[in-house]
Amino acid sequence: MARKQSDYLAALLADEAVQTKAEPGDSSVMEDTPPPAPPRPDRMRGTTLLGRESALARVASGEVRQVTQLLLDPARVRVWKGNARSYEHLSEESCGELIDSIIAEGGQKVPAMVRRVDGDPDHEFEVIAGTRRHWSISWLRANSYPEMQFVAQVVVLDDEAAFRLADLENRARKDVSDLERARNYAQALHDHYGNHMSRMAERLKLSKGWLSKMLKVASIPDAVLAAFASPADVQLKPAYPLAQALDDRSATPAILREARTITRQQEERRARGTPALGANEVIARLLAAPKVAEERTAPRTYEGAHGRTAITVQSSNRQGVTLRLHAGSGVDTRRLLEIVHDALMDLEESGLGLQR
Known part of the structure; x- marks a missing residue:
């Protein structure tokens, strides 16, 4: 048989109607038989065949899989601790645009990524990517939209793969601060990469130099971070010199003293309802503290x-x-x-x- 396999598949997949030839004098058959559809051009038939063959091949190879989205009660879904985003710092203000979008569209359109959990009677899943969506749906259910459902896609991932997935999503999010990502990287370096920075940089496709700076910023102690109005104010470029200054043991006491002073001032400003000290001013004062202390003690x-x-x-x-x-x-x-x-x-x- 000289016909190619593609021609054979084309014949099987063709949507053209099969016509029955009428016997001479059988007018009823001719009247009941619909007119034949115009033949499909060979060019169109080949294009359709190629598209279908490509789709079938992708499914067979595993490149394309059927995806099932679940509608979940967010109360039954916890947030994975390996995610960089600080859930406790999310608020109606920080999630305002997303909340408005969900309301306008009649629900959550982009599914979150979750995985199943065992041994937790209160939760069935945990969020790998989609923390803000989880928070926003939870807020909406508690504020006049009890019917809102958390839309999620279930994935099967180990912790290291889950970390990489969450990191890829967070890189595109401007509202994830450098400090959040830095501390997330520091934890992941210990948990997933055996404290081998080169291996971690290779797996995440990151520059070793940039990753090194992020890990350095992650080392800034909480007592110093408390001087900032918000963790979101701690950005990589200005915070890196501060992290380096804290490596100097002779300078650290002065920086910590100044941090405590600034923290008290920030609390007083919040109590009065006045604007907080900006990140640039805070960093400048902290960096200048060792020199000022030296001048004072002269x-x-x-x-x-x-x-x-x-x-x-x-x-x-x-x-x-x-x-x-x-x-x-x-x-x-x-x-x-x-x-x-x-x-x-x-x-x-x-x-x-x-x-x-």
Whole structure:
């Protein structure tokens, strides 16, 4: 048989009607038989065949699989701890556009990625990718839209593959802060890659240099991060020099002291309802703290008559203040006491006085 297999498949898949030839004189058959459809051009027939053969081949190879989407109660779905996004920092404000979109479209259109969980009586699935969608549907169900369902696609992934999937989605999300991603990478480095940064960079298709900087930012302690109005303010480029400065053990105490001061100021601003200190100002103050502390601890001198030194502040610490009164300053005792008072007041204003 000389016909090609494609021609044979074309004949099987063709949608043309099969006509029955009428016997001579049998008019009823001719009247009941619909007119034959016009023959399909060979060019069109080949195109259709190629499209169908391609689709069948993709299904057979596993490249294309049937995808089932589930409608879930978000209360029965937990968020996977390996996701970078900080669920507790999501809010109506941060998810506002997504909430409005879900309402306008009559429901969630883009499914989240979830996987099944075992041994948890309260949850059947956990979110791998789609944390904001989960939060938004949960919020809507609690606020006038109880019929809203969480649309999800079930995937079968191990933890490392789940991490890579979540990371790919988060890279395209501007609302995932560099700090969130950095700490997520630091945890994943330990959990999935045996602390081998090169292997992790290769698996994620990331630059080793860039990944190294992210991991460095992840090392910034919570006491310093508390000085920022929000974790979202901590971005890679400005935060990296701060993380490097914290490697200097002699500079760390001054940075931590300044961080505590800024944290108190941020709390006071929130209480008053005034705008928080911006990230650039916070980072500038933290980086300058070691130098400022060095200047504060340097000996200070106060002059008497004719430019002569009257008093030197030799030290100021938690144990007390040490002053040296110089002979031959050319001032009397009353003026000398006034200079002592000025020195003590300067120390108080700089945070190094007796009342700290």
